[in-house]
Amino acid sequence: MGRGVGRVFLVGAGPGDPRLLTLRAKTVLASADVVVYDRLIHPNVMDLAPGHARHIYVGKEHGKASARQDDIHAILLEHAKTGADVVRLKGGDPLIFGRGGEEAEFLRAHQIDFEIVPGLSASSAALTYAGIPMTHRHRIQGATIVAGYSGHFPYSWQPHHTWIIMMGLEKVDMLVQEALAQGFPPQLPACAIEWGTWGHQRLVASELAQLPNRVVQERIFSPGVLVWGENASMAREMDWFASRVDYQKRILILTRYPLPFDELLAAREDGAEVLNWSMFWSPQADLEVLKDLTPSTQVWLPEVAFVDPLLQGWTAAGRDVRDLPSLQGPDPVVKSLFRHGVHHVLSVSEIRHDSSLDRTWTLPDQVRDDDPLWRYQLALPFEAVVVGPRTDAHPAWRSPLIAQTFYGPCPRWGIEGPCHSLQALPHEPWALRLRSLWMEGDGA
Structure with missing residues (x-):
């Protein structure tokens, strides 16, 4: 390599589900300069990339103009x-x-060094989250994964076998008709899994011959996975995720x-x-300023989000961690620094901190742009919107995208007006947990 x-x-x-992201994937994202990403990525996975990283969207969606492979x-x-x-960055596994x-072959042909980081494929994970074992000692001895976007299914019936069809929801009627013509039993258990492993996953189960009608009746749309085989009936008794x-x-x-x-994972x-929408990308350290700070310099860290940029920037600036400036912050920041081995920190509430210590060691905040992943997710309904402290009054919320998305009534909870606060939510278990999470995570 040159x-x-x-x-x-x-x-x-x-x-x-971002909890299924591999450690290696998190590591390479943390050092990325450029992230070229697809449509079916959890948007908060993108926050693992450094603040300076350039994001380039190349997502493809059937029936819509998309980036060409070339x-x-x-x-x-x-x-x-x-x-x-x-x-x-690709959804699932890059080689399934x-x-x-194709991309690896292209890179090799152009003498570009590359590494392939496997990911968990929806072809197995969606079944797992639906309680369907891909193989089962007493029921299933093999499995076949096929692409269904063409609508063709030229495979012969095999008993004790799982058939997993990716990208086939829009052609489910054609696929089922061809499977029946190939000798698949009409009564064979089958199901369609929409948004597999996501919190809003849905599953429709039926006999194979009735599956297209059930998909239409229940309004099941892509992304999804089709499954048929004797084991598909196990979803009714083993659907552990739906019991959450x-x-x-x-x-x-x-x-x-x-x-x-x-x-966020917790x-x-x-x-x-x-999902966590932030007004700004992660803070970025100004290395030139960090080079001039001394142990006697007092630095205020308002949120946990500033801890990693400071420590990583300090090392990148060639500084010794023993020479860190005098740090101050609310309790969550102090706890985070302790976990990083930094113990000489003064716990100070935001109300009482010296405003003259406000950060000068970071670059200007970058307002989150109009990201296609977020447009895709924000088009779906939410049960509740939780607004963190120091957020709803900020001028960044006046951008057209945010105003169009969030400012308006919330009929689910009967609350009129702009985004309601966490304190306005009913005392359901998940609301209490989120309140606790936010209080601990941001020091509010």
Whole structure:
């Protein structure tokens, strides 16, 4: 490889639930200069990339204008040649109907170093979240995963076998008719899984011959997975995910800066789909300013979101952690610094802190832009919107996208007006947990 040429990471982001993201995927995202990403990525996974990383959307959706594969190849090559580390982020696994093999061949042909990071495919994960074992010692001895976007199903019936059809929901009628013509029993258990592993996952089960009608009746849409085989009937008794107390609840948390990823994951433990929209991307350290700070300099950290940028920026600026400035912050910031091994921190509430200590070591905040992933997610309904402190009065909320999306009545809870606060939510278990999460995570 020539000097100054970057690497490309072909990364599987998993099926949707961000808890299923691999450690390797998180590591390479944290050092990315450019992220080239698809449509079915959980939007908060993008927050794992550094604040300086460039985001390039190349998502494809059937029936709509999308980036061509040749264009995606050109984007990867262009940025790698500048010396950037490029993460090509794909839903599921990059080599299972993800065209990762084509991209790897292209990169090899152009002498670009690459690494393939496997991801958990929806072809297995969606079944698991629906309680359907892909194989079963006493029922199923094999499995076949096929693409269904063409509507063709030229496969012969095999007993004791699982058939998993990806990208086939829009052609379910054609697929089922061809399967029946190939000798598949009309009474064979079958199901369609919509948004597999996401908090708003839905499942429709029926006999194979009735599946197209059930999909239409229940308004099941892409993204989804079709499954048929003797084991599909097990969803009725093994659907563990649907038993979660917050199953199919969608909750949006609005904050100034992204919540710590681990805290966001913790809010999903009982099945809710929790998304965090922040007004700004993660803070970025100004390395030139950090180089001039001394141990006697007093620095105020208002939120946990500032801890990693400070510590990482300090190291990047060539400074020794033993020479950190005198740090102050609310209790959550102090706890976060303690977890990083920084113990000389003064706990000060936001009300009492010295305003002269307000940060000068960060670059100007970057307002979150009009991201396609968020447009896609915000088009779906939410059970509740949680507004964090120091958020709803900020001028950034007056942008057209945010105003159009959030400012208006909330008929679900009978509350009129703009986004309601966490204190206005009913005392359901998930609301109490989110209140606790926000109080602890932001010091409000």
